[in-house]
Amino acid sequence: xxxxxxxxxxxxxxxxxxxxxxxxxxxxxxALNMPRGATAISNEVxxxxxxxxxxxxxxxxxxxxxxxxxxxxxxKSRGVEPAQFHHSTKAExxxxxxxxxILVGMAVPAAETLVRMEDTRNADITVKVTGYQWKWxxxxxxxxxxxxxxxxxxxxxxxxxxxxxxxxGVDNYLLDxxxxxxxxxxxxxxxxxxxxxxxxxxxxxxxxxxxxxIPGFVNEAWFRVEKAGTYRGxxxxxxxRDHGFMPVVVIAKDPADYAEWMADxxxxxxxxxxxxxxxxxxxxxxxxxxxxxxxxxSVxxxxxxxxxxxxxxxxxxxxxxxxxxxxxxCHQTDGSGMAPAFPALAGSPVVTGSLxxxxxxxxxxxxxxxMAPFGPQLTxxxxxxxxxxxxxxxxxxxxxxxxxxxxxxxx
Numbered sequence: 001x002x003x004x005x006x007x008x009x010x011x012x013x014x015x016x017x018x019x020x021x022x023x024x025x026x027x028x029x030x031a032l033n034m035p036r037g038a039t040a041i042s043n044e045v046x047x048x049x050x051x052x053x054x055x056x057x058x059x060x061x062x063x064x065x066x067x068x069x070x071x072x073x074x075x076k077s078r079g080v081e082p083a084q085f086h087h088s089t090k091a092e093x094x095x096x097x098x099x100x101x102i103l104v105g106m107a108v109p110a111a112e113t114l115v116r117m118e119d120t121r122n123a124d125i126t127v128k129v130t131g132y133q134w135k136w137x138x139x140x141x142x143x144x145x146x147x148x149x150x151x152x153x154x155x156x157x158x159x160x161x162x163x164x165x166x167x168x169g170v171d172n173y174l175l176d177x178x179x180x181x182x183x184x185x186x187x188x189x190x191x192x193x194x195x196x197x198x199x200x201x202x203x204x205x206x207x208x209x210x211x212x213x214i215p216g217f218v219n220e221a222w223f224r225v226e227k228a229g230t231y232r233g234x235x236x237x238x239x240x241r242d243h244g245f246m247p248v249v250v251i252a253k254d255p256a257d258y259a260e261w262m263a264d265x266x267x268x269x270x271x272x273x274x275x276x277x278x279x280x281x282x283x284x285x286x287x288x289x290x291x292x293x294x295x296x297x298s299v300x301x302x303x304x305x306x307x308x309x310x311x312x313x314x315x316x317x318x319x320x321x322x323x324x325x326x327x328x329x330c331h332q333t334d335g336s337g338m339a340p341a342f343p344a345l346a347g348s349p350v351v352t353g354s355l356x357x358x359x360x361x362x363x364x365x366x367x368x369x370x371m372a373p374f375g376p377q378l379t380x381x382x383x384x385x386x387x388x389x390x391x392x393x394x395x396x397x398x399x400x401x402x403x404x405x406x407x408x409x410x411x
Contacts, residue, residue: 035205038231038252039223042208044113052106059102117208120222123190125183131193131200131213131235133372134242134329138181141192145265148377150325151245152176159245160333175232178325180249184258185228193219197372201237204248210236225252240370241341242329310381312388312401319389322382327390330370335394341370346394355400359387359410375411380404 036046074080128139132148139146150156155174158165167173183189193202193211200213207223225231233248253261324333330342337344345351350358362383365373374383381404391398 037208038206038225038227038229039208040226041113041117041223042206044116045208048110048113051109055102055106118220120190120220122188123222124187126190126192127181127183128192128194129181129202129213131195131197131202131239131246132377133197133240133370134235134246135326136177136181136202136246136248137196137377138179140262140265143262143266144271145262145269147179147265149177149179149181149249151247151329152178153324156245156324156328157333172232174245175234175247175249177247177249180230180251182251182253182258182261183225184255185225185252186255188222188224191221191223193221196376198239199237200235200239200246202233202248203236204231204233204250206231206233207250212237225250228252228254245329309403310384310401312392315385315388315401316392318382319385319387320393322378322386323389323393326374326378327386335390335396345390346396348396351390352396352398355387355391355402355406356410358391359383359402359407362387363407363410380407380411383407 034046034049037043074082126141128137128141128146130137130139135148135150137146137148151159151174152172154170155167155172155176157163158167158170158173191202191209191211193213194217195213195215197215199215201210202213202221203210204223207225209221209223211219211221213219229252231250231252233250235243235246235248237243239246331337331345332342335344335346337346350361361371363373363375365371374386378386384402384404384407387402387407388400390396391400391402
């Protein structure tokens with residue numbers, strides 16, 4: 001390469017560096033490197049990442065440096081004659097031993113971190129995490145409460161075609177939920193991760209956790225959050241049409257605030273102050289999606305049968321809220337569906353026809369289709385409200401009023 005070509009090369013590199021430097025303020029909102037996490041393990045993973053990245057960069061600099069120098073100083077145009085040799089035991093030993101030492105130096109700290117990542121013993125809290133299309137369920141096994149966590153209403157409305165809502169105007173668009181997982185700061189939280197339908201993956205970058213949720217199989221993970229705050233993740237396994245709409249949100253609270261939150265959840269679920277102590281109170285009515293605190297349901301058993309008669313107006317109002325949360329993602333807000341996978345409910349012969357068939361589909365689903373069974377997921381009152389709403393919305397003016405007792409009898 002001539003002197004003028006080398007000059008052009010260095011000027012080009014200098015110009016590129018200056019351009020990147022000037023553009024740095026515009027790039028401040030995103031980063032190429034992985035972030036530091038909120039747990040000790042995630043910080044260890046970050047340190048390992050930086051260590052191994054540094055080693056790789058150093059190797060690249062040495063190897064390519066030697067190559068470039070050799071090419072420049074020993075090129076044919078300078079009259080250099082290549083060395084003639086066929087074997088060097090010393091060279092082979094050197095280039096075998098050095099990589100082994102480098103690999104061992106990386107493997108030892110990595111193995112220690114991996115062992116700690118898999119050690120779920122002596123947990124303070126155990127939460128069963130179940131993936132559904134397309135939501136999560138969290139069951140606090142020690143406290144006998146559980147609830148579903150779905151995409152928040154604002155994001156769910158903005159993501160729909162022709163909604164007229166600008167996603168940029170929605171806070172934490174597609175990264176917020178109605179009912180987050182809540183944990184206390186400083187506690188070791190053990191997760192039992194599984195799925196009820198297809199493969200999912202519970203991914204929380206701030207905790208350095210990504211575990212597959214597999215039907216019929218339980219994976220374990222754990223974390224201990226060191227700082228109160230809100231942490232966001234997502235499902236990281238392609239699980240169907242709405243895979244991108246089932247975020248993961250964890251809120252870490254101070255222990256006193258967590259204890260107060262847990263007391264509210266147990267009270268809402270009709271449970272006593274301590275696990276195993278049921279309240280001798282009236283059955284718990286399901287709370288609409290937007291309610292706060294979360295309307296928890298008992299893990300030990302379904303809510304007792306609710307024989308109280310409900311007015312159609314009350315059922316339709318509750319059903320509309322629940323429909324938006326559990327059904328609209330597939331069947332659309334206006335009941336128009338998305339054929340052929342998700343049939344329209346407006347004018348549907350199932351919705352406007354036999355009540356027994358309609359309730360049976362909602363309770364037990366339809367094998368071989370995308371219609372999941374909602375019987376295990378919702379209470380009698382919630383299901384009664386959804387069916388009543390569907391049979392009286394979008395022109396389906398059947399006038400039918402489905403009571404919780406009817407759902408209980410159909411289970």
